[in-house]
Amino acid sequence: MDSDRVRKLEARCIEEQPPACMATCPLHVDMRAILEKVKKGDFSGAFALYARMVPFPGIVGHICDHPCEATCRRQEAGGAIRIAAVERALVEESYATLRRTAQRQSKPKRVAVVGAGLAGLTAAFDLAMKGHRITVLEADAHPLERLYHDYDEDILPRSVIAAEIGALQTLGVEIRVRSRVAGGPGPLGLDTLIDDFDAVLLALGPGVARNFSSTVRLTDNGRIDIDPNSRATSHPKVFGGGFHGALGEVYSPIGSIRDGRRAAGSIDRFLQGASLTAKRDDADGEASCLYVNTAAQEAVPPVEPVDTAAGYTLEEAKAEAARCFPCHCQECVKACVFLAHYKTYPKRAVREIHNNLSIIMGNRKANRMIDSCSLCGLCETVCPTDLAMGDVCLEARREMVDSGHMPASHHDFALRDMEDSRSARAAFARHEPGRERSARVFFPGCQLTASAPGHVERVYAHLRDRLEGGVGLMVDCCGAPAHWSGRTALHTEVVDHLRQTWKEMGEPEIVTACATCLTMLRTHLSEAPVRSLWPLLAEIGWPEGTDARAAGKTLAIHDPCTGRHEREVHVAVRDLAARLGASVREISSAELTTCCGFGGLVSFANPDVANATVDARAAERPEDYLTYCAMCRDNFARRGKRSAHLLDLAFPPEDGADPAARPDPGFSGRRDNRARLKIRLLRNLWGEDMSDPESVWNVHIPDDVRADMERKLILVDEVTAVIADAETTGRKLKDRKTGHLIATLRSGPVTTWVEYENTETGALVHKAYGHRMNVEAKS
Known part of the structure; x- marks a missing residue:
């Protein structure tokens, strides 16, 4: 992840x-912070922040x-914050606390400022704070003469003007x-000033x-020709300003x-x-591109002061300030447990990830953070600029793997589970019994075969019964764990194997029950026609006798994140649930x-984030949940959320058991389910000689x-x-x-310890x- 890419990613956040108020000011x-x-x-x-940016807080x-x-x-959403009224209350409460100290310079420069209006005195203030020696020359009898004429005493007390002039003189400004x-x-x-001073304004x-x-x-109208950006004139030592209000402007x-x-x-x-x-960021009035979801805010009207002449009391100012949202985007942080857990947002996270990848010697403290993203795509969906943190994290994982810095503890278990699902113990591919060619092949996915193998058998039987041309069966893994963990070579190996199997079966249409398999196969096995099981079932219907099996059930539907944009699937699933009699x-x-x-294998790399993610989703509705992803269902069940x-x-x-109370089979149970499903199907459908595995050791x-x-x-x-x-x-x-x-x-990076005792019936x-962990021996 090179620096140019990092900068482009950061710029998108x-x-x-x-916020709009700060950009316009x-x-x-920074009124948001104030x-x-x-x-x-x-x-x-608040006043300290205000006075840091405002040269004359009492006047302003x-x-x-x-x-x-x-x-x-x-x-x-109710009316703009009355910022000016809050400013006034803030100044009247805290102006007496104002303390300022100018910088010291060993060789201060001398600057003459011609004109003691707000523009001239602001320039005098800023330059004095930087340690320069300032002399202000004013033609009228008072500095800030215009303010005396334009504002009444009850609006701008003369004592305030006097205090601000006194504070300016305290900084060493001569007026x-x-x-x-x-x-x-x-x-x-003017020529004399140019000779006597280092610069003239x-x-x-x-x-x-x-x-x-x-x-x-x-200029043609008799004004000084001034560069609008630099305020430079034709003379290198002379600058111009204070022309605001000319040419009919208010x-x-x-x-x-x-x-x-x-x-x-x-x-x-x-x-x-x-x-x-060079590198000046002082443009005026530019619109902010900060996205703020104002529709999510309740409309609250402005606070009305009891005494309109006196303005806000402190309590009224606090109440009005409380109406500020405040303006932030953070749409991804609001939606993503991962970002919220790490108290970060994409721009900051991208920089942290880049720094982590750049470490040559030392601890890579962001490794777990990188592996804690679920790669679900929700951040990209809600982001106004479509910034995908999942893509960033996946790219970083690949780089970690390639450089040998991916911790074994994060993904080893998931990869071993994938290996098991692809092994001869669980995986196989066959044409429909009695056929040598298949128009379609059912690809249930490694998680459905592990979670509910009986459902695989029933769906496969139903597809064979309703579809012409033969329906084969391909029990395997799509390679998602290899892809999610950043193992590019391993993922390529998985896809190549699937491609070879698909070709050997005559290049049939692949029908998958898993949203992740649908996405992975369409993306990485693009030459194969792939479709979801659910729209197909909506076309051919459920088996006879299932129409009212869920009558009276009200469930809240959870769609798997890997199929968030599969509109056809969403419609089909809801239609299928309705045909069963369920209310969704x-x-x-x-x-x-x-x-x-x-x-993204988060549950293996960071169980705390994974559990917080599923718990947050489970808490969104009180009803039992309905999903069509085996892993989603099992994860809800694992955390105690009734789901079907x-x-x-x-x-x-x-036996009439409650479907929503089916427990999570656990990882060992899942492996056993896959192995037993293969044995059962090959023996019962294809007549192959298969025997159940027997354990020599009773544990x-x-x-x-x-x-x-x-x-x-x-x-x-x-x-x-x-044992x-x-x-x-x-x-x-x-x-x-x-x-x-x-x-x-x-065994490899896995070391297991067991405490047990031998009993008459086996080891307890x-x-x-x-x-x-990977243990390396160094000579």
Whole structure:
């Protein structure tokens, strides 16, 4: 994952884009953060943030023309936040706490500012804070003269203006009033200022400036010709600003301050010998691309102050600030347990993943995070820019595998389970009994054969009964675990094997019951015609006598995440459930379904995230769940959520047991189910000589120990192998206190320990534990 790709991915995540109010504000004041503090009652903290961006908080807090309110997203749900009113309450409460200290420079530069309006004094403030020596020259009798004329005392108290001027002078700014600057070389001539100072700012306001025509270039209407971005004039030491309000524009205090700030930024760059334009992010009024789901917000009207003249009280300001959402995108974080668990969002996660992959020496702390994504695609579905964290995590897994940095403990069990499902013990392919060619082949998938092998037999019989041209059976794995774990070579090997088998069977249409198999086969075995079982069943109907088997049942339907965009399948499944008499409730739209915790092999790499994922989904509706993915059903059952597979409704237990109460068979049970299904089918349908496997060793595992083994991903076969090896070779220890035997056996990266005792009926297991890791010997 190279740096260019990382930057492109980061750019697609809009979470760090400014909210609309901040983007619109000429000073880019972070009102989102300020309102967060106000609603918590932290007025001093909020004021500190405010004063960090606003040069004259006392003045601005009273007369800000608040262009931010026009773009506030809260206006779409009750009315815009009254930001100006909150600012005023904030300033009146905390202005007395204002403390500022300018930087110190060993060789400060001298800057002359002509004009003591808001633009000129803002430039003076910014440059003084950077340690420069500033002299302000004003023609009128007072600095900020316009404010005295434009605002009454009850709107902008004169004491506030005086306090702000005093604070500016405390920073070392010298203000000379009744000092009108003229053109030419006189005592207060522009040429003299150029000679005496390192830089000059002409913050003259909207009037013409013909007196300066001998020194700087003017426009046709007699104003100084100023570059709109850098504020540079034709003279290298002279800059211009303060023209806001000219040419018929409405005067804006906050706009004037922005003019002065832009000019100050250019002057500081000039004094440092830096470029006036490079890497500047100071554009005004640009719309924010931050996505905010305002439709999800309740409409709440603005808080009305009891005393409109006095403005908000502190409590009223807190209540108004509490109306702020605040604006964030985080649609993926809201939808994804994985991102929420790691308290991250795509832009940050992409950078963390890239840094993790770039480590040469040291701990790779993000390995587990990378392997905790279910690859379900929900983030991409809800993301306004279609950023898929699953693709990023899968790419990172492949890189980890290729570089030898994939922990064995994360995926070894899942890959061994895939190996078992593909082995001669479970996998096979046959044409329909009595036929040498098949128009179709039923591919149930390794999870349905493991979870409910009886359903596979019944569906296969039904397909043979209803379809012409022969229906073969192909019991195998689509290779999803290899793909999800980033083992590209292994996945290619699986697909090549499936392709060869499919060709040997005459290239029939593949009918699969599994949403994951449907996606994997269509993507990686694209030359083969592949369709889902469910639309096919909707065409041919259920077997006779099944129409009312689910009558009276109300279930909430969960769609598997790997089929979130399979609209034809969604419609067919709901139709099939209705034909069985079931009443179906939606949990969410099928496109917004979540993972059950199995996708991406999360349950093996990070059980906490997997369990939180399935638990969150299970809690969304009180009804029993209906699904058509075997792994989804078993994961719900494993976590105690009553759930039924669609085939459970069509083929309920003959003993009348509740289909929604069918337990999760567990990993050992799943392996046994696959093996027994192969034996049963080959013997009963194809007449092949098959015998049931017999164990030489009688091993008894209590239910609590079996549940603990399931949690630790320890198989019954592994425990049996340990005991068999110990009893055959004598490699075992005896605990004198309990009399129990302790033995261990290593197979590849798996080391299993078993504590047991021999009884008259066989070995009784008391405890099992183990670990998975690759052990390397270094010379």
